[in-house]
Amino acid sequence: MPYLLTTIVFLPLAAVVICAMLPKDLAGAAKWVAATFMAIDVVLVGWLVAAFDIKGGIQAVVDVPWVPQIAVRYHLGVDGISLSMLALSALLGLIAVVASWKVEKSAGTYFAMLMLLQVGMNGVFVALDLVLFYVFWELVLVPMYFLIAMWGGERRQYASLKFFLYTLAGSVFMLVGIIALYLTTGTFDVLQLAGPEASRAIAAVPGLAGWVFLAFFLGFAVKVPIWPLHTWLPDAHVEAPTAASVLLAGIMLKMGAYGFIRIALPVLPGAARASAPWIAALAVISIVYGAAVAFAQKDVKKLIAYSSVSHMGFVMLGIASGTAAGLDGAVAVMFSHGLVTGLLFLMVGMVYDRTHTRQIADLSGLSSKVPAIGGIFAFAAFASLGLPGLSGFVGEFLSLLGSWQSTLVPHWMTVVAAVGVLLAAAYMLWMVQRVILGEPSEAVSRIRDITPREVVYVLPLIVLIVVVGVYWGSLLRFVDPAVQGIVTILARVA
Amino acid sequence: MRSYMLMTPELVMLATALLAMFADVLPVRGRRVAAWIGAAGAAAAAIIALIVGPGAVTLFGGMLRFDSIAVLARVATAGLTAAYLLWLAGNGASIGRAREATALALLAAMGGMLMSGARDLVVLFLTMEAATMPAYVLIGFDRGDERGMEGALKYFLLSMVSSLVMLYGMAFLYGMSGTTVFDGLRVTTFGALGLIAAVLTIVGLFTKLSAAPFHYWSPDAYAGAPAFSVAFVSSVPKIAGVVALVRIVGVLGPQVRGLAGILLAVAVISMVIGNLAAFPQKDVRRLMAYSGVAHVGYILLALAAGTPAGSLAAVLYAVAYAVPSMAVMLIVAEEGPALDDLDGLLSRRPFAAWAMLVFLISLVGVPPLAGFFGKLYMFSAALAADLVWPVVLALVFSAVSAGFYFGIVRAVFFGQRPRAVRVHGSRNRAADVAIAICLLATVLIGLLAGPLLSAMGFALP
Numbered sequence: 016m017p018y019l020l021t022t023i024v025f026l027p028l029a030a031v032v033i034c035a036m037l038p039k040d041l042a043g044a045a046k047w048v049a050a051t052f053m054a055i056d057v058v059l060v061g062w063l064v065a066a067f068d069i070k071g072g073i074q075a076v077v078d079v080p081w082v083p084q085i086a087v088r089y090h091l092g093v094d095g096i097s098l099s100m101l102a103l104s105a106l107l108g109l110i111a112v113v114a115s116w117k118v119e120k121s122a123g124t125y126f127a128m129l130m131l132l133q134v135g136m137n138g139v140f141v142a143l144d145l146v147l148f149y150v151f152w153e154l155v156l157v158p159m160y161f162l163i164a165m166w167g168g169e170r171r172q173y174a175s176l177k178f179f180l181y182t183l184a185g186s187v188f189m190l191v192g193i194i195a196l197y198l199t200t201g202t203f204d205v206l207q208l209a210g211p212e213a214s215r216a217i218a219a220v221p222g223l224a225g226w227v228f229l230a231f232f233l234g235f236a237v238k239v240p241i242w243p244l245h246t247w248l249p250d251a252h253v254e255a256p257t258a259a260s261v262l263l264a265g266i267m268l269k270m271g272a273y274g275f276i277r278i279a280l281p282v283l284p285g286a287a288r289a290s291a292p293w294i295a296a297l298a299v300i301s302i303v304y305g306a307a308v309a310f311a312q313k314d315v316k317k318l319i320a321y322s323s324v325s326h327m328g329f330v331m332l333g334i335a336s337g338t339a340a341g342l343d344g345a346v347a348v349m350f351s352h353g354l355v356t357g358l359l360f361l362m363v364g365m366v367y368d369r370t371h372t373r374q375i376a377d378l379s380g381l382s383s384k385v386p387a388i389g390g391i392f393a394f395a396a397f398a399s400l401g402l403p404g405l406s407g408f409v410g411e412f413l414s415l416l417g418s419w420q421s422t423l424v425p426h427w428m429t430v431v432a433a434v435g436v437l438l439a440a441a442y443m444l445w446m447v448q449r450v451i452l453g454e455p456s457e458a459v460s461r462i463r464d465i466t467p468r469e470v471v472y473v474l475p476l477i478v479l480i481v482v483v484g485v486y487w488g489s490l491l492r493f494v495d496p497a498v499q500g501i502v503t504i505l506a507r508v509a
Numbered sequence: 510m511r512s513y514m515l516m517t518p519e520l521v522m523l524a525t526a527l528l529a530m531f532a533d534v535l536p537v538r539g540r541r542v543a544a545w546i547g548a549a550g551a552a553a554a555a556i557i558a559l560i561v562g563p564g565a566v567t568l569f570g571g572m573l574r575f576d577s578i579a580v581l582a583r584v585a586t587a588g589l590t591a592a593y594l595l596w597l598a599g600n601g602a603s604i605g606r607a608r609e610a611t612a613l614a615l616l617a618a619m620g621g622m623l624m625s626g627a628r629d630l631v632v633l634f635l636t637m638e639a640a641t642m643p644a645y646v647l648i649g650f651d652r653g654d655e656r657g658m659e660g661a662l663k664y665f666l667l668s669m670v671s672s673l674v675m676l677y678g679m680a681f682l683y684g685m686s687g688t689t690v691f692d693g694l695r696v697t698t699f700g701a702l703g704l705i706a707a708v709l710t711i712v713g714l715f716t717k718l719s720a721a722p723f724h725y726w727s728p729d730a731y732a733g734a735p736a737f738s739v740a741f742v743s744s745v746p747k748i749a750g751v752v753a754l755v756r757i758v759g760v761l762g763p764q765v766r767g768l769a770g771i772l773l774a775v776a777v778i779s780m781v782i783g784n785l786a787a788f789p790q791k792d793v794r795r796l797m798a799y800s801g802v803a804h805v806g807y808i809l810l811a812l813a814a815g816t817p818a819g820s821l822a823a824v825l826y827a828v829a830y831a832v833p834s835m836a837v838m839l840i841v842a843e844e845g846p847a848l849d850d851l852d853g854l855l856s857r858r859p860f861a862a863w864a865m866l867v868f869l870i871s872l873v874g875v876p877p878l879a880g881f882f883g884k885l886y887m888f889s890a891a892l893a894a895d896l897v898w899p900v901v902l903a904l905v906f907s908a909v910s911a912g913f914y915f916g917i918v919r920a921v922f923f924g925q926r927p928r929a930v931r932v933h934g935s936r937n938r939a940a941d942v943a944i945a946i947c948l949l950a951t952v953l954i955g956l957l958a959g960p961l962l963s964a965m966g967f968a969l970p
Binding site for chain 1: 915
């Protein structure tokens with residue numbers, strides 16, 4: 016299946032072309048085009064998952080020269096970690112399309128942008144050449160900028176430009192790191208860079224690994240985001256239209272964490288170990304800070320945005336631990352957070368469409384007035400706070416376990432992080448109490464309950480949250496073999 | 510005879526220029542005929558230059574040699590000129606005197622093409638003047654406009670002064686080595702005076718390329734000139750200018766101590782001044798003038814590396830800069846030079862608006878567009894020469910530049926002001942095709958860099 020990955024990545028590009036070419040009076044067809052292409056994409060990813068050999072390492076590889084003069088290759092492939100992210104990306108991409116069914120303002124352009132974003136997101140998770148990775152990495156910026164700036168809320172101009180400049184500024188440092196690695200080792204290939212030969216070449220230059228790691232750190236940390244580089248996130252989330260929020264929180268934040276797992280750790284294991292305590296410290300600050308700030312929010316969307324900062328802290332804690340349990344946990348949190356936060360943003364979007372407010376003070380009693388919406392919203396909130404039996408629990412548990420086991424992370428940090436779990440329970444429950452329970456407020460009093468179309472796009476998320484929550488193994492059997500490979504590399508330098 | 514064969518592209522350009530100049534006497538009438546002829550001629554020249562390819566032969570007793578870099582510059586210069594003239598063919602009627610504009614652009618391009626093959630100081634100087642002279646006229650094209658005349662005069666005087674300074678430096682170089690041929694200069698050992706002579710020579714090129722702190726003429730000159738002239742003058746001749754700089758630095762760099770330091774200093778100053786001064790600009794011509802200063806800074810950084818890879822990257826980037834930069838100014842020429850004139854371009858002309866976006870993000874250096882690959886090559890070369898901090902600075906400023914380029918994006922996409930739309934009755938399809946060609950080039954230069962480089966004869970490592 017040499018063309019499978021290429022097809023999966025670039026299929027949405029065909030939708031971009033078609034949507035962009037649609038004449039104005041046919042713009043209504045754009046959503047059908049996007050939905051069709053994304054549905055095919057999801058089926059192809061499903062095929063890839065079914066055909067995936069769990070012990071088979073990197074699979075579905077394509078590796079051909081692209082710019083031979085400087086050894087840039089078109090190199091794609093998936094292992095268990097990339098596969099889980101790719102599946103999440105395709106699924107949320109399709110859901111985002113269906114959730115955008117009512118978008119009418121320049122619909123052709125809107126869906127073209129959504130699909131262009133999809134190309135970048137799919138590509139990042141399967142690229143195995145650093146230049147190709149960087150291309151996909153930056154490809155998401157422009158469509159996301161436009162999704163926020165054209166279809167966003169009141170402060171969309173400010174939020175979109177802030178998002179663009181923050182991420183661009185972070186990623187230029189990454190580019191320095193990429194070039195430095197190339198000049199030292201003569202290759203952009205991620206797998207070769209993680210190999211012993213390249214490791215020796217990197218180690219031969221004193222201080223190089225540390226600086227390059229810092230460069231990658233800046234690029235990835237902005238995207239994750241890790242405190243104190245997170246300030247673009249609440250603005251972007253709040254101003255973005257629902258589908259963009261879903262993809263931003265569901266997929267794009269994971270690109271940063273994925274970068275750490277795929278590139279920073281295997282290529283620079285020594286520097287990763289050396290900086291692990293610092294990253295863990297920032298992760299713990301993110302966890303507690305995100306949770307604390309979430310308490311103070313008056314806007315539901317902003318509350319969820321800060322909860323993302325907190326949850327991504329668990330991902331970074333797991334990554335910093337460098338243990339199998341921690342990395343498994345990191346990927347599990349990434350996967351689960353994609354599902355759960357996606358669902359939360361969809362629910363907020365549903366409520367906002369009906370009430371035209373996201374202020375907690377104006378919302379109350381969703382469950383008595385619109386029981387289905389209120390119920391799913393509460394379900395999502397429980398999944399988010401890490402209720403055992405739902406997907407959120409697994410990852411945070413493993414991440415904490417890993418960081419406790421790790422020799423790199425001081426125990427007290429794990430303890431503080433565990434407090435973050437309690438805080439998450441507190442702010443989420445408080446939100447549930449204020450928004451979902453109680454007497455219906457004026458804004459809530461005249462709204463209608465969930466529609467069949469809305470059920471269609473939340474149902475897959477609900478099912479997956481339960482399946483992953485009850486049967487962790489279904490996710491971890493894909494992820495763990497790949498994680499073991501990274502742990503081996505990290506252990507080599509210990 | 511063979512010498513003239515290898516110069517076919519330039520001869521075609523010259524013949525086309527003359528034909529365009531006297532297009533009035535042709536049996537086919539119409540204002541646009543000249544531009545059509547010019548576009549066809551320039552396109553033919555580009556294709557011929559590609560077919561002729563690189564050659565190891567030196568022409569006219571060592572004065573000219575078209576190596577791979579020269580081929581790249583020739584093809585790009587002629588090709589861009591063709592796109593420019595195609596645009597002119599679409600907009601000719603609204604500009605007036607399209608005949609003269611066509612001939613001037615062709616002559617300037619021809620000068621640039623020859624200049625990229627120059628192997629001798631005198632030839633370099635003469636071809637540079639041949640490339641610049643028509644530019645003076647283009648800048649002052651609008652005879653009725655006083656600001657335009659002021660800008661043109663400023664450009665003319667400063668350019669002349671810089672030419673003289675350059676000639677002065679060249680005279681020193683000749684005096685010390687007894688030859689004007691590059692190969693002769695290459696084997697000369699220069700003393701302390703060598704640095705002064707080299708700097709004098711190079712300052713002339715810095716001025717023509719508007720590298721800071723020798724850039725002060727360009728914002729004023731551009732702001733006084735018609736935007737369609739700026740489109741050409743600010744982009745196409747820079748390719749050959751960079752090649753000339755590559756040659757001089759290649760010859761003198763190894764002999765003259767301290768030259769790399771000067772290149773580096775000018776590179777950093779240009780990046781800082783260009784990127785920061787572009788922010789407050791409300792006139793797109795001035796904004797692009799400062800952005801040009803910044804981009805020359807990046808190019809000088811690659812040259813400061815002093816390696817063949819750096820030289821090649823510098824020329825590649827000159828092309829990757831010239832294409833979108835010219836296209837942006839062409840759209841501006843259609844819409845009006847103030848930032849406000851671009852308000853609501855999306856609703857008026859969606860294609861132009863999206864094309865504008867692609868050009869601007871290519872200038873920022875976002876992949877997978879031409880600007881990204883150009884920067885990748887340049888900064889790789891500079892990092893290989895251990896210029897770590899300047900490269901970091903250049904990348905940070907690339908990100909910073911997104912700020913002022915997005916000022917244009919904001920006007921184009923989100924400018925709300927409902928205004929009396931200027932009627933472009935005279936604009937026809939050819940102008941849009943020209944912009945589409947630039948768009949395609951901006952996208953494909955990046956994606957097809959490998960095959961393109963092979964076609965120009967650049968060897969694989």
